[in-house]
Amino acid sequence: MRILQTWIPVLLISVCLAASRPAGASVPAPAAGAEAPIRIGVLAYRNAEFIQATWQPMLAHLNHTLSPRVFELLQADHATLQQAVREGTIDFVLTNPGHYVELETSLGASRIATLHHERSPTADYALGAAVIARSNRTDLQQLSDLRRKRLAATTPEGFGGYQIVWRELKELGIDPEKHLEGLVYTGLPMENVLQAIRDGKADAGIVRACVLESIPDWQAHFRVLSPRTDGNLACAVSTRLYPDWPIASLRHTDPALSRAVIVALLQMLPDREGISWSVPADYQSVHELFRDLQIGPYAYLREPSLRALAREYWPFLAIALLLLLCGIFYTVRVEHLVHKRTAALQAALKEGNAMRERMRAHQEQTHHLSRLSILGELSATLAHELNQPLAGIANYGQSLLRRMERGALTDAAVQQASTEIVAQAGTAAGILQRIRSFARKRPPQREMHKAHAVVGDTLALFRSMLSSPPDIVLDNRLPDSACIHADALQIQQILLNLLKNGLDAMQQLPEQDRRMHVGLSLENGLILIAIRDYGHGLDGIAPKQLFEPFRTTKEDGLGLGLSICEGIAEVHEGRLDASMASDGPGMIFTLALPAHEC
Template sequence: MARLNRPMLAGALVGLWAGVAFAVEPPIRVGVLAYRGGDHANAAWEPTVRYLAERFPGRGAEMVPLDLPGMDAAVQARSIDFVLTNTGNYVELEARHGVTRIATLHSSRAGESGAAIGSVLIVRADRTDIRAVSDLKGRTVMAVDPDAFGGFQVAWAAMLAAGVDPYQDLKELRFSGFPVDRVVFAVRDGGADAGVLRACVLEELAAEGRVDPSRFRVLDPRTAPGFDCALSTELYPDWPLARLASTPEELAKAVVVALFQMPGDHPAAKAGGYEGWTVPLDYQPVHALFRSLRIGPYRYLREVSLIDVAREHWYWLALAALALLWWAIHSLRVEHLIKVRTAELRAANRDLVHEMAERRRAEETARERQKEMDHVARLSILGEMASNLAHELNQPLGAIANYARGCTRRLEAGTVESDQLAGITRAIAEQAERAGEIIARIREFVRKRAARLEPMGLNDAVRTATCLCEGRARSGGIPITLTLADDLPPVLGDRVQIEQVVLNLVKNALDAMEERPRGREGVTVRTARDGAGRVEVAVTDRGHGLSDEARARLFDPFFTTKPGGMGLGLSICRTIVESHGGHLWATDNPEGGAVMRFVLPVATEEQRTGEQRHAG
């Protein structure tokens, strides 16, 4: 560009262009950003455009005042040849439409570096509650336009540096639109707490006599060498003159030469407030600003891709992948163990069924050898044994099946956890042991062995039995309420048999309420001490109640009111209670339904002491 400053070469180029120009060629059209409105733009830049018209008499030149959207539309439509706009708008036009800067304005107020574009944040002088940019949180701030470089974007970066995000931390962020004068008047009149201006606008308005600068205060003021306007931010290169990609290179060179030859005291320079034109400055600081704000050509940085996330968080993703792999291996191992345990349980069940079948065959062979007078007795023993076995094994085997199905569903859904799985397998083992205990007691009954009586807490037996009914109660929408006395003494009994009694009574109560409307009071299990010093258990339902026939035959073997029922449950319950020295009976519930009650004697001190010695 130094060679272009030589007067002889510059004059030759201008003369050459003037010689080849034709009168029919259209005038040179210069789009100018009218940041303070069309009148101000005409006053400031019309002399510069007239200067170009004088240098190109064969074509002439004309100015086109534009706002930011209009500037973009004009460049896209190629309805202008050159643009004279703010620094930020140029960077966007460069990235979007390929415009190229050919000269930079040298403002009369520029600093030593030639930079002259910055922002100033102003408040009213009497606003003592706002002293710094950081005080703007929760305030109303006005700027001219989100795409205005000095009028917002430079101040945006300054606010972020002060810890204030204008899009999140302000009470309201308003944009007045061009001209920028509206921002000053809004702050002065109390329409906004603070305003963002391009540097030197406040001084221009004061010079025009439109505002009193003493009524305003600058937030976080700073100075720049050679720059005499109020400032709140860093300075950036001044406005560039750029040519469109469709503008002929020869014309661009001639325009540059003409502008470089303009004297510093030319009326056009004085009207525009500049001292001349210089070679294009470095606009990398503007790119760095836009990159930090993720705007303009760097708007794509706001869109974070999966690759970006993986690159930034690869360590945690690797840990997650290892954890997922461990979980998958652990799940496969647990599933294998479940299958093995299930197969073992099935084999045990088959052995049990086979043992039962063998026992039946042995008993049938023995019956054939007995006389007719023993036939009825043996048949009764066999029937009682089979009925007890079938009835009592129904609950633990059903519980085992339910736990196994629940475990299978969790495995299939992939939601199983080791703690849950351990709990389920322990429950299956407990129920299997329970079934084994029942079988052992049935065997003892056949051999006429006594039940194992020991001091036990009746409340514990009630809780254990009702737990087995909770799943069915929830599915039927029938709540089970436990009202258990805290001061119950222990009773002497067989825990499994007492639990079976409670289980049968609660199950019958749930059966009685299946056809009742939902939402009514459910089943209540209550324990207390009666007046005779015994412990009482009462199971209350709000079902259909007892008919006269049912009340008369309630405890008869094989009598039932349920389709498919065996009619042995209450008979067995009464046998168990009476074998423990207690009594089982039924009464009507005054509120509808029935109440099944049984009482058991309290364990004596001697019985408790003997059990403790045995345990020791």
């Protein structure tokens, strides 16, 4: 049966080749000594002696069958073999399935036959890998136990020495680059992996299937992880099975030579190791492995795509999305709080403005009441002052009536009486006008005023309200251009309050000794208005305490006059000070206001 399986494909291919040749043609045979040797490059996955022994029967068969052509082997690793294919220094290549698929895709290699071993009933399922560890490593039983362990392999390009196991680990969720403690690449030959395990350089290692079976008593030294029982291969394996090694012709290989080699290989009987050749196997499973691992001809799949990135980095994308949603929620909440706080601030600002408006109205009312209080305190003397011009008007009117009764009324008498009546009426009207201007209620109006004029009007008003005003000396040392930017009525209110307080302080003095001094001067950009009386001064009260609300030295006083006056001065960016006179009795009150040119 085994012989029939081998020779039926041979006969079919021979018939096909014979039909394709012209009548009388035969397998080409070069003239003796005229042709260069035909070189077959072979992947040296084990030591040179093993490779030579393995492929010597095939080499001898080809040399015998296709004589006088001479075939020779070139043993090389992956990179050297690939370079030889690229440069055309070999005619055929004999390598593992993974390496062949790469050569097929990139350099146009074409398989002409697949290795067949008697340990496997079919060449399509003949190649696998075994992951081994030392027999005393009880912690290593399954492939999943390789996490955080050191794994030895030949090279990253090794099909049976790494890539087959890589696929199995990936399906278990183990990325060799991330989840192992380390990958130990030993290089070829594969015996280096066994030595790395023996020397403790690796916890486990990868070898091609059936390598262990070539070691006497291997089970006493090694254990196979996740062993599989597969009827297709009589060797210990840890992975699924793939097609066996192919032999491939290259782009520059003579097609006639390739056909001759195909016929010769298919005619080869199993050697002492049970090795023969069959028709090319299907290597689709190798393509699937490369596609799953995204290596070799499918390395382009590693290029990031949106779907691949989302699949690989979904935890980070989920966190980023969560942070974005949190950021949006935070922004919306902050905007809501800002809007709410802004509305509250606007309401508070509106309330504050309303409160300031009420305070301003109350302040104006207080100032108005303060002025009325001053007028009330001076009402007795005010009545006396108004009585004088009214009495004069009455006397001149009666004089005219008596002259008319006597018939002695002359034009000169009428003119004199009328003139005096008009003068006395004007005096009374002036007194009332000043009092009405001082007492009226109106909003503050800050304008430029000459300082000495404001002081002069205040003194005139003060004198007009008194029957016996004190002697007031005005000492004006200001330039004529010195002005204040102020509400004149409020400044008069301060000065009248200070003048009245000075007069009250001198009530115990005889009228001839009552005197006051008003000085105007310019100092450091300030206009100073100093009012001094010669009264009894302070009785145990500090000057600064005079400006405290509800503190007074008068029995019937409220203690608000000086406090109000100090507030008015501060509103005008000035100040009001009090001090004891240093050269005699009395107090000195000084109003300081910013000076301006006008």
